[in-house]
Amino acid sequence: MTRGAVISIIVLIATSSAIAGDIRGKVKARGWKHSGDAVVHIDKIQGKTFPAPAKHAAMDQKNLVFIPHILPVLAGTTVDYQNSDDVLHNVFSPDKCAEKFNLGTWPKGQTRSYLFKEAGCFPVMLCNVHPEMEAYIVVLDNPYFAVSAKDGSYEITNVPAGKYTLKIWHERLKSQSVEVQVPETGDVVVDFEIRR
Amino acid sequence: MKRVIVGFLATASLMLLFTEESYGIPAFSRKYRTSCSTCHYAAPMLNAFGKAFKNNGYRYPAGTDPEMTKEEPVSLGSEAYKKVWPNAIWPSDIPGTSPVSVWAVGRINYAAMSTVKWEFEIPHEVEILYAGTMGEEFSFFGEVEIENEANATEIAFPFALQYDMSPGLHVRMGMVHADPTPNHLKLTRNHYNMASFRSRNGWRFRDEHVGLEVWGAGNGSGERGGFTYRLGVVNGQGLSDMNRDKDYYAKATYKIGGLGEVGGTEGAGSDVSDFFLDDNVTLGAFVYSGTASKTGVLDENFSIVGGDVDFWYKRFILNGAIMLMDSRITGTPQRKSMVYYAQANAVLYPWLIGLIRYEWEDQNTDLDAVKPVNAVIPGITLMARANVKLMFEFKKFFDEDSKKKDTFGIQVNFGF
Numbered sequence: 001m002t003r004g005a006v007i008s009i010i011v012l013i014a015t016s017s018a019i020a021g022d023i024r025g026k027v028k029a030r031g032w033k034h035s036g037d038a039v040v041h042i043d044k045i046q047g048k049t050f051p052a053p054a055k056h057a058a059m060d061q062k063n064l065v066f067i068p069h070i071l072p073v074l075a076g077t078t079v080d081y082q083n084s085d086d087v088l089h090n091v092f093s094p095d096k097c098a099e100k101f102n103l104g105t106w107p108k109g110q111t112r113s114y115l116f117k118e119a120g121c122f123p124v125m126l127c128n129v130h131p132e133m134e135a136y137i138v139v140l141d142n143p144y145f146a147v148s149a150k151d152g153s154y155e156i157t158n159v160p161a162g163k164y165t166l167k168i169w170h171e172r173l174k175s176q177s178v179e180v181q182v183p184e185t186g187d188v189v190v191d192f193e194i195r196r
Numbered sequence: 197m198k199r200v201i202v203g204f205l206a207t208a209s210l211m212l213l214f215t216e217e218s219y220g221i222p223a224f225s226r227k228y229r230t231s232c233s234t235c236h237y238a239a240p241m242l243n244a245f246g247k248a249f250k251n252n253g254y255r256y257p258a259g260t261d262p263e264m265t266k267e268e269p270v271s272l273g274s275e276a277y278k279k280v281w282p283n284a285i286w287p288s289d290i291p292g293t294s295p296v297s298v299w300a301v302g303r304i305n306y307a308a309m310s311t312v313k314w315e316f317e318i319p320h321e322v323e324i325l326y327a328g329t330m331g332e333e334f335s336f337f338g339e340v341e342i343e344n345e346a347n348a349t350e351i352a353f354p355f356a357l358q359y360d361m362s363p364g365l366h367v368r369m370g371m372v373h374a375d376p377t378p379n380h381l382k383l384t385r386n387h388y389n390m391a392s393f394r395s396r397n398g399w400r401f402r403d404e405h406v407g408l409e410v411w412g413a414g415n416g417s418g419e420r421g422g423f424t425y426r427l428g429v430v431n432g433q434g435l436s437d438m439n440r441d442k443d444y445y446a447k448a449t450y451k452i453g454g455l456g457e458v459g460g461t462e463g464a465g466s467d468v469s470d471f472f473l474d475d476n477v478t479l480g481a482f483v484y485s486g487t488a489s490k491t492g493v494l495d496e497n498f499s500i501v502g503g504d505v506d507f508w509y510k511r512f513i514l515n516g517a518i519m520l521m522d523s524r525i526t527g528t529p530q531r532k533s534m535v536y537y538a539q540a541n542a543v544l545y546p547w548l549i550g551l552i553r554y555e556w557e558d559q560n561t562d563l564d565a566v567k568p569v570n571a572v573i574p575g576i577t578l579m580a581r582a583n584v585k586l587m588f589e590f591k592k593f594f595d596e597d598s599k600k601k602d603t604f605g606i607q608v609n610f611g612f
Contacts, residue, residue, distance in 0.1 A: 063264055064230055086258040087245060088461055090469040105469035107461040128470045128546075129245075131231045131582070 022187035023166065023180060024155040027148040029173055030195035035152030037070045038194065039138045041145035042156070043165035043177065044119070050142050052076020056113065059125070059135060061089040066125060066135030070171070072145045073137060075119035080111040090128045097121035098137070105129070122169060136171055168192045221327045221337075222297040222583060222611045224254070229266040232582040232611075233471045238549055239585065239611065241383050244474035248459035251413035251424065253335045253360030254327060257459025261329070267292040272331070288331030295328035299611040303385070306604040320344055320607070326355075333360050338371070354404050363458040364412040372428050374405035374445045376482035377517055378506060383541060385587050385607045386573055389555040390502075390519050393535045397488035397496040397525075398433075405430040405443070415456035420464075421476055422457035424449045432486045439495055443486030451478040454508065472543050478506040480517075498523040511543040534558045547579040570594045585609045 023042075029035040057077050060067040062084040073079065083089045083106055091112070092102035098121060103112040116123075119141035127133040138145075144164075146154040161184040167177040173194040180190055220232055220239030232239050235246030242250065248257055255261040273287030302318035321343040329335045338355025354371035361367070377388045391402035407430030416422040425448045432443035451457055454476025455464065484500040502519035516538035523531040539553040551574070558568040575589035587607040593599050 063266075064228065064234075083461065085264075086260045086461060087256070087459065088455070088464055088469060102468075104465070104467040106465045107463065110465070130234055131471075132229065 019161045019184045020158045021161055021183040021185060022155060022157045023144075023159055023182060023190060024153070024187050025190040025192065027152040027154060027168065028191070028193040029152070029170065030193060032170070032173060034150045036148050036150035037171065038148040038152075038154070038173075038192070039070060039072045039140075039145055039169045040148065040154050040156065040190075040192070041072065041138075041140050041167055041169070042142055042159065043167050044141050045164065048142070050074055056080045058082065058111075059091075059137075060084050061091075061127065061133070064130050064133060066127075066133055068147070069135050070147055071135065071137050072140055072147060073116055074143050075117060075139050075141050076115070077139075078113050078115045079137060080113045082111045083108050088129055089133075091125055092128060093123040093125055095121070095123035097139075098123035102128075124171075138169055166190055168194060170194055172196070220299065220583070220611050221325055222299075223291075223295040223325070223327060225583075226293065227267050227291065227295070227328070228256075228264055233546075237472045238383060238577050238579055239583070239609075243471055244455035244476075245459065245471075248455060248457060251458050252363050253358060253366055254329055254337070255335070255360070257363075257456075286331075288334065290330055291328045295326050297325045297327075297611055299323040299325055299609065302608045304606040308602045309600050317344060318608075325611075334358065335360055352404070354406070362412070364414050366411050368409040368411060370406060371404055372407055372409035372430060373411065373426055373447075374407075374409075374428055374430050374443070374484065375401040376445070376447050376480070376484070376502060376504070376519070377401065378480070378504060378515065383549065383551055383577055384553065384573060384575055385589055385605055386553075386591055388517070389537055389557050389569075389571075390517055390535045393519075393521075393533070393557060395488045395496055395498050395521065396523050396531060397490040397493065399486060399488035399496075399498070401484075403433070405432065406435055407431060407442070413457040415458055415460060416451065419456045419460045419462035421451035421453050421478075423451070424457055433488060438489040439487050441487035441495075443484065445482065445484040445486075447480060447482035449478050449480035449504075451476050453477065470546065472546060473510065474508050475510065476508050480504040480506070482519075494526050496523055496525045513539075513541040515539055531559070532561045534561050549577040549579075551575050551577065567595050567597055569598050571598065583611050 027035045027038045057073050057079045060082045081091045088105045090105045116139045121139040125135040146156045148154040159182045166180040237243040256264040269289035277284045277287040301321040303320040324340045327337040335358045341352040343350045356370040359367040377391050394400045409428035411426035413424040427446045430443050431437040454474040481503045488496040500521045504517035506515040518536035521533040535557045537555045541551045553573040556570045560566045571593045573591050578586040591603045
């Protein structure tokens, strides 16, 4: 890499961080056992596209539980499903936007994968061997998202300054959206109270 | 009120009844935070994993039980006490919450020959079940069963304590598995004819047999399929033996293909899966030798040999079993009997199973005067929820003597 290229990258990073802010806040989930697992994300940004990441996302099946329970990904992301148990597991989705895929079953330590193409798709993941197991993939069209912690806190970092629609998605509670102005530096606080 | 209570007590005769161990245990659902269908094809019938769980002494396979257990057990001594033994009691644990479940059964019956053709027998039976593990080497299974039998109340309270040295070697005491009919396959409310067939002095497989049993299981090559065996010595009849002779039995099976008998996932990749699928064929053979006693008659010595086949392919199961009984009572002609059945199940949906069974029972194969009993049992099992089951079942007899004994029944079971 030439010295010029290195300088360009440094300038680009410095510039982009200089004009990017953070969105943070708290989610209060009414009528739910905790305030975690809500996905706060920026709605579609007109005129902007984001290339699918080459790196695969991962969802584990461990002790009869999908980990994580909620996995937001950028459209075009491949998710690898690992079986970490000494029992057979399966992954399928009954949702059309995920082509009702069914990956069959595979031994401990191995993975099978699925590519999530369509943004705006929130397919449920199920295991037809253990019907209590459930997880969600939240497919988004930009990388500005966060999953709330159990206490409801969330933070989306390094968002380019500008005006956006900020949305919240929850597996059981109603979605909401608010307009948000992200400053060039610092952060903006947006709290949500979601309910059934 | 007092008269009602006295009347009830007077009419409710408390009798001892023996039962088979074949029920779903919701306490395991709580312990592992998992659905009934993890272990059951349609409770109480076990699926492949349920059999592997049982073969591991009611534990998850491959030593993973501690990490799969979601309810923290109560320690009865820390692990380090193993170093102190014999100067301390060997450490163990008990379930973190009470391992008790309830299984309730109600019936609507139709009997063609009965004076009262239709009846609502709700409840037919209530079971209080308990099962679990105690430390790494002991497990237990028991029940208190209260059942209506023609307005008399029957009570049974069998249990088994098991020492689980390894999946390949368990020692069981109490309620054992002398009945060779594969009870994990019993999807119907009607018992298997083989289980209900009586010897001349009234002995039958279906009655619970109490004694000692050594049994075990192991995976086959490539960790698929595998073997099971059991050897036992039992009273034969009753909690207090009715004669001085003990009964002996043995059964062995070999499973070709499918999930390993003790579980594991090696070589188990497939493009399809479901909790009720396990393509395999299992072959079994058994022997039983016993003495049956009845008041006022001479003892009966009998021996039984038999075999069974169990074939699972996609959504279908075909299975059948046959037994040949040879009965000897001094001063009477030897009696030879043959009993068999064949059954087919099809999973129409994971919650809807169709089945049909054909049964044949020839009490005396050398005597043409005694006609064989043969019947067909078509039925539907509907799982309204994983723990709520409805069964619709018809039993149609073909032989002349039984022709008018046809029955129809609806049964609801639920457990929690």
